[in-house]
Amino acid sequence: MKKKPNFFNIFLRNILSPEQSMLDEARIRLLYYGLFLAAVALAALTINVFLQHQVVFTSIACILLICVVLLFKYLTWIPNWRFISHTLLILALVVNLLDVFIIIQNVDIISIQVIILSVLFSFYMLGQRWGLFYSLANLIPVLAFMVFEYGNSYFISFKPEKVDQSTIIISILANFIMIIYIHSHFYNAFINNIRKLNETSQEQGRLNAAYQVSIEKAEKSSHAKSEFLSTMSHEIRTPLNAVIGMTNLMLMSNPRADQLDNLDILKFSANNLLSIVNDVLDFNKIESGKVEFEKIKFNLVELMGNICGGQIIKAEEKGLKFYLDVDNRLKSKVLFGDPTRITQIIFNLVSNAIKFTQQGNIWVRVTSLGDRHNTLTVNFTVKDTGIGIAEDNMEAIFEPFTQESITTTRQYGGTGLGLAIVKRLLELQNIQMHVTSKVGAGSEFSFNMEFPVSTEKTVEAAVAQPAQDAAGYVNAGLQILIAEDNPVNVMLMKKLFSKWGIVPTFADNGEHAIELVQYGNFNIVLMDLQMPVMNGFDAAIEIRKMPDPKKANIPIIALTASALFDIKEKVYDSGMNDYVSKPFKPDELKEKIFSLVEAV
Ligand code: ADP
DSSP states (O other): OOOOOOTTOOOSTTTOOTTSOHHHHHHHHHHHHHHHHHHHHHHHHHHHHHHTTOHHHHHHHHHHHHHHHHHHHHHHHSOOHHHHHHHHHHHHHHHHHHIIIIISOSOBHHHHHHHHHHHHHHHHHHHHHHHHHHHHHHHHHHHHHHHHHHTTOOOOBSSOTTSOHHHHHHHHHHHHHHHHHHHHHHHHHHHHHHHHHHHHHHHHHHHHHHHHHHHHHHHHHHHHHHHHHHHHHHHHHHHHHHHHHHHHHHHHSOOOHHHHHHHHHHHHHHHHHHHHHHHHHHHHHHHTTOOOOOOEEEOHHHHHHHHHHHHHHHHHHTTOEEEEEEOGGGTTOOEEEOHHHHHHHHHHHHHHHHHTOSSSEEEEEEEEEEEETTEEEEEEEEEEOSSOOOGGGTTGGGSTTOOSOHHHHHHHOOOSOHHHHHHHHHHTTTOOOEEEEETTTEEEEEEEEEEEBOSOSSOOOSSOOOSSOHHHHSOTTOOEEEEOOOHHHHHHHHHHHHHTTOOOEEESSHHHHHHHHHHSOOSEEEEESSOSSSOHHHHHHHHHTOSSHHHHTOOEEEEEOOOOTTHHHHHHHTTOOEEEESSOOHHHHHHHHHHHSOOO
């Protein structure tokens, strides 16, 4: 900020500052030079009328000169242009009226000039409202004077009769100079303003273009990151598929007791790794805004039972008491929502509660808060008596890859993604999570979720359950075609199916699979999605176009190690019936095959 000018300042540069707008600066400049010019003109006028012994005019000119000099001084000390403008306009009004009504008692060219000056000056300096006010204040009395004084013959005399030629010339000249000066000054300010505006808009255009380029760059790099993660996941999940698959096979082939322990550890670690990969992928998916929430029918009591079933065992193994308390009123309700996402949220919260509690209890409470216009509000609360969270870390724990401390990482493991996923999944549904916690005493996570209620009373099972034991159905008579190019997976599938007494046929790419479907007699196709020559999607589309309806309608299950975002829709869009993600669980695959193939 510029410091204030001192009382003795007389320079313009000291009263201008960068904080003033362009227009205000123009106003101050105008006053500075205008007052200076007016002082010179008034001095000349004063001397002139004094030499003519015009006492009244000399006194008026003298008073005006003093006022102008004082205002000039005031301006160079405090540049309050508004106050100075009002003062000048009032002075001009008083002089004008005195002149017309008392001193000269006539309307001459100088009165008209003063009116024009006041009109211009008031509009430029004080804006529309004051401009109009001062214009009318000057004009109306003068017009009224003309009407009353002159009767029917209005005329404007050229010069006042009481002063001599030189005074008139000085006055007219000075007034014209002022009129020209005010106009040219404001014209300059106006043009400068437009030039500046132009420059600003050009600059803004340049900035916008640069901004656009940055956004595109950021989008590209974010896209590349997502692609990288999803490719990596594919690369990691493929060998992981082999590890989990082989472990399952070995577990199924009566291992020795000591081998059983090792295999259990191997299976646990591989599954752990898989869940970490899945977490990273899920977070990536949420961050890139590619999550859509389903609205399917489900029953909350059953869902909570399924989610907590495995967790209760885990908690009890740790010596913790697990209380699952689901509101009885929810038993008969069929709700619309996304059970997969609810599972993910509750599972994460309950897993954390068990992980961070050494002794005591875990409570999972689901309470109905009431039904309004067929929309049910439900409160979910997960509470524990664990290590608790310090007040300062309450926000940080929801950040991705953030744990409370290094000790947490060392002692409990984890990636710090669970709560970040939970928070974002809730935020995407406009839901806020509430956390209360006390170090050493425990934590409570809770949120409210709304569900539209169906008029039905119970839910039909989403997938038809097998009527008999799956092993009974999947027998040697089943003809399975597996399109798979990865030799490790081929070996794995061979071993797995041989356990069920099935010898599958293999195709190493999509084109080969189409040929085999055309000439063979298969009951079902298991289709890997990423294969050379022709991928699984295209192969499925071709199969669905076959003329023989039996072949065109053959059940196809997609096998995917990829965690590409829109995989599910793409699978269904290309006409496949279902999909299993690799590494798949043998039972899950068996169940899916079973639900699609009629008894053979
Ligand atoms: P992770 O469980 O992989 O560490 P989360 O995002 O699920 O990651 O949790 C982040 C951090 O929040 C944890 O590392 C832990 O410090 C803290 N936290 C989460 N839940 C609890 C809980 N129930 N009790 C105590 N601390 C918790």
